[in-house]
Amino acid sequence: MAPLTDNLPKPMITIAGQPLVDYAIDLVRDAGLTRVFANTHHRPEALEDHLRSRGVVPVREDVLLETGGGLKNVVPLVGDGPVLILNSDAIWPGSSPLRGLLESWRSDMGALLSLTDPNDAIGYRRKGDFLANADAQLSRGPGLIYNGAHITWTKRLAEIDAQVFSLNRLWDLMLADQSLYGVRHQGLWCDVGHPESIALAEAALNV
Numbered sequence: 001m002a003p004l005t006d007n008l009p010k011p012m013i014t015i016a017g018q019p020l021v022d023y024a025i026d027l028v029r030d031a032g033l034t035r036v037f038a039n040t041h042h043r044p045e046a047l048e049d050h051l052r053s054r055g056v057v058p059v060r061e062d063v064l065l066e067t068g069g070g071l072k073n074v075v076p077l078v079g080d081g082p083v084l085i086l087n088s089d090a091i092w093p094g095s096s097p098l099r100g101l102l103e104s105w106r107s108d109m110g111a112l113l114s115l116t117d118p119n120d121a122i123g124y125r126r127k128g129d130f131l132a133n134a135d136a137q138l139s140r141g142p143g144l145i146y147n148g149a150h151i152t153w154t155k156r157l158a159e160i161d162a163q164v165f166s167l168n169r170l171w172d173l174m175l176a177d178q179s180l181y182g183v184r185h186q187g188l189w190c191d192v193g194h195p196e197s198i199a200l201a202e203a204a205l206n207v
Contacts, residue, residue: 087148110179111152
């Protein structure tokens, strides 16, 4: 998101007059979740003040821990799970991915990922991430796109002896024992990872 992030954390970039992170917080509140934590790192002070004003507890990463390390860092606060995780650098116009996850979640799943069909993705530049079988179990392969929302048990993070790592390492453990599942998001998803994506997101919100 440079140069916009030279002096501003990405979640505070404005989309249609509202900080990007507020779209994620609104989804969380709409899903009825009350205990909410958010990892912070780059230029965190303004973001942390804003999070507190929205009732969200900031958890600062002095060293950037990546997606898996960031989740492992909050385990002492959230426990063994299951927990719902949402990236803040996306917009979901229309239906909520969190409602779809909560409706489909089963306790025998290791994790349940919200997935988007490439035809419903806006501003996304890479190939898809997963294939799903008839039972919604996942395997790696270009197809459906992980859109940044999922539910997972956190207890298996103890099997990863690292501080800084991607969530893909956790998912690989679940792929090995067929406990990684997916549910297709019924709506649009806009990846807001580049400055030019801002206009795309604002246009999608106005559809």
